[in-house]
Each structure stands twice: as structure tokens, then as C-alpha cells.
Amino acid sequence: MTDTIAVIGATRGSGLHAMRQLIDAGRPAIAVARNPDKGRDLFGSQAGVVYGDVTRPETLVEAVDPQWRAIVFTVDITGGIGGRGLFASREKVRAVMYGGLVNTVEACKQRGFTGRLVLLSTIGLTQPSTGMRILNRVKPGLRDHSLDKGEYLKASGLDYCIVRAGILNDKPGGAHELTLTDRDWPLEMRYRIGRADLARVLLACASHPAASRRELSVFWGEPGHDDDQQLATKLAALAS
Ligand SMILES: NC(=O)c1ccc[n+]([C@@H]2O[C@H](COP(=O)([O-])OP(=O)(O)OC[C@H]3O[C@@H](n4cnc5c(N)ncnc54)[C@H](OP(=O)(O)O)[C@@H]3O)[C@@H](O)[C@H]2O)c1
Structure with a gap:
């Protein structure tokens, strides 16, 4: 196994932050992108870019390298209204959000x-909240698709x-401590986090032994900062 981390969903949002953090740390990184030109524009020669569209299983079978240490999957439906697939059909949202994860697991x-x-x-898939009700309306079926993708991954054997x-x-x-917990929380503004900080957590979870076969919630705590060691300690504490 190599040290390479692959990111699917690398060209925007949390996945893009994860790629930039890997590159800044001098770690080997691969972007799996449905638009490789966009990936090459973003990363130049600093990271590998391979073609993979999660709605096209054959492209993932081609893309996945069994030697990668980890795959970070941050895909969400994009395009359309707001650039975030708002009010797309339930089928379209499911094809990316759930089908994309299924196709990735099967390719792996x-x-x-x-x-x-x-x-x-x-967060908020098992905790009733107005936030989740709204999100489930604007991205039709998001709650079911998200629950289902989690269950599929857990049952995959990976x-x-x-x-x-x-x-x-x-x-x-870098301006907040991070709250990491086993339990689920309602989707409310007080439980929020920046994509840059989230990317750090995703990368820590790619390699920390305590993150293996685990589900965790993450959001900002008090103003402050957790360095890598403190983040690792918080992950290890979850396991105990
Ligand atoms: N929004 C929230 O408040 C919130 C809260 C908690 C969790 N989440 C979760 O966070 C995730 C989204 O994170 P984000 O907002 O940081 O990401 P994002 O900005 O929406 O980026 C999504 C990425 O997925 C890629 N993608 C879309 N369709 C694809 C396809 N068919 N094949 C390959 N890649 C594809 C996009 O590529 P392109 O650049 O080509 O479009 C983009 O790189 C979702 O799982 C969501 O449930 C969101």
C-alpha cells in the first residue's frame, strides 16, 4: 500500500480543501474528477488527476488504484439552481448522493x-429538526439517500x-476548537463547521486507527485551535 490519499469530490468545497491540505503537506494526492481539466487547472503538477464520474461505474473501476491508502468521498450533487442541485428530482439527487457511493464501493x-x-x-439524519426538513425539501430525499449510503458502506466489508x-x-x-462525538445532533446553526476545518478532520480520519469502522459527528466548539496532536487525541478518546 502507498501513502496516497485519493479524493472524490476534489474540485470543490470540502474535497478541494482536503486536496490543498495534502499538497501543502507534501503528501501524495490524487483527485478523482468528472472534469479532469478542472482538476488539472486547480492542481497543476502538484497532484495526480484521474477521470471518474460517480454516476458511471466503469469510470470508477478504471480510476481506483488498490494501492491507495484511503479514499475521501465528498461528492454532492452540483450544477442547477444555486450550483448545488437545489430542487433537482429525487432520482437525480439519489443517483449522485447514494448511487455514487454504491458505485465507488463496488469499484473498490x-x-x-x-x-x-x-x-x-x-449530522441530523436521526434527530428531528427544521433544518433537516428544509434540506430534505430543497434536495429531495437527502435524508434517506444519506442514511442509505452510510448503511451501504457499513455493510460493504471495506x-x-x-x-x-x-x-x-x-x-x-483554524479559529475554533473541534467537537468530535459519537452521537448524532440536530441540524441547527449552533452545530456548524468550516469546510477547511472539516477537511482536516476527514484527512485525520483517513489514517487514524481509532477512526476505523466508526461514525462520528464533528462541528465547531469554542474559539481556539486544535493542532494535529490534539485532533488525534480527540479521535483516540472516541474509541475509549
Ligand atoms: N451543505 C451543508 O451544510 C452540509 C452539512 C453537512 C454535510 N454536508 C455534506 O457535505 C457534502 C458536500 O460537501 P461540499 O458542500 O463541501 O461539496 P460541494 O462543494 O458540493 O462539492 C461536491 C463535489 O462533488 C463533485 N461531483 C458532483 N457530481 C459528481 C459526479 N457525478 N462524479 C464525480 N464527482 C462529482 C463536484 O464536482 P464538480 O466540481 O465537477 O461539480 C464537487 O467536486 C455532502 O455529502 C453533504 O451531504 C453538507
Whole structure:
């Protein structure tokens, strides 16, 4: 197994932050992108870019390298209204959100991938909240698709970690302590996190032993900062 981390969903949002953090740390990184030109524009020669569209299983079988240490999966439906697939049909949302994860898992199995698959999900799937009711309307069926993708991954036999993030924003990272917990929380503004900080957690979960076969929630705590060691300590504490 190599040290390479692959990111699917690498060209935007949390996945893009994860790629930039890997590159800045001098770690080997591969972007799996449905638009490889966009990936090459973003990363130049600093990272590998391979073609993979999660709605096209054959492209993932081609893309997945069984030697990768981990795959970080941050795919969400994009395009359309707001650039975020708002009010797309339930089928379209499911094809990316759930079908994309299923296709990735199956490609991993077919290629004999033995690394860890880190799946970005959301808090609030099991906790009633107005936020989740609204989100489930604007991205039809999001709650079911997200629950189903988690269950599919857990039953896959692959090593996995499911990271349930609070409400996402694009504020700079490094200005808050991180709250990591086993339990689920309602989708409310007080449980929020920036994509930059979330990306750090996703990458930590790609390699920390305590993150293996685990689901956790993450959101900002008090103003402050957790360095890598403190983050690792918080992950290890979950296991105890
Ligand atoms: N929004 C929130 O408040 C919130 C809260 C908690 C958790 N989440 C979770 O966070 C995730 C989204 O994170 P984000 O907002 O940081 O990401 P994002 O900005 O929506 O980016 C999604 C990525 O998925 C890629 N993608 C879309 N369709 C694809 C396909 N068919 N094949 C391959 N790649 C594809 C996009 O590629 P292109 O660049 O080509 O479009 C993009 O790189 C979702 O799982 C969501 O449930 C969101």
C-alpha cells in the first residue's frame, strides 16, 4: 500500500480543501474528477488527476488504484439552481448522493482496494429538526439517500469512517476548537463547521486507527485551535 490519499469530490468545497491540505503537506494526492481539466487547472503538477464520474461505474473501476491508502468521498450533487442541485428530482439527487457511493464501493471491491473509505455525511439524519426538513425539501430525499449510503458502506466489508458534519460554511479554518462525538445532533446553526476545518478532520480520519469502522459527528466548539496532536487525541478518546 502507498501513502496516497485519493479524493472524490476534489474540485470543490470540502474535497478541494482536503486536496490543498495534502499538497501543502507534501503528501501524495490524487483527485478523482468528472472534469479532469478542472482538476488539472486547480492542481497543476502538484497532484495526480484521474477521470471518474460517480454516476458511471466503469469510470470508477478504471480510476481506483488498490494501492491507495484511503479514499475521501465528498461528492454532492452540483450544477442547477444555486450550483448545488437545489430542487433537482429525487432520482437525480439519489443517483449522485447514494448511487455514487454504491458505485465507488463496488469499484473498490472489484479492484481489491483494502484501504479506508472516508465518507462525508451530515449530522441530523436521526434527530428531528427544521433544518433537516428544509434540506430534505430543497434536495429531495437527502435524508434517506444519506442514511442509505452510510448503511451501504457499513455493510460493504471495506474499512470505513463516516464523518457527519454540522452545517458547512467557507470561513477560514483554524479559529475554533473541534467537537468530535459519537452521537448524532440536530441540524441547527449552533452545530456548524468550516469546510477547511472539516477537511482536516476527514484527512485525520483517513489514517487514524481509532477512526476505523466508526461514525462520528464533528462541528465547531469554542474559539481556539486544535493542532494535529490534539485532533488525534480527540479521535483516540472516541474509541475509549
Ligand atoms: N451543505 C451543508 O451544510 C452540509 C452539512 C453537512 C454535510 N454536508 C455534506 O457535505 C457534502 C458536500 O460537501 P461540499 O458542500 O463541501 O461539496 P460541494 O462543494 O458540493 O462539492 C461536491 C463535489 O462533488 C463533485 N461531483 C458532483 N457530481 C459528481 C459526479 N457525478 N462524479 C464525480 N464527482 C462529482 C463536484 O464536482 P464538480 O466540481 O465537477 O461539480 C464537487 O467536486 C455532502 O455529502 C453533504 O451531504 C453538507
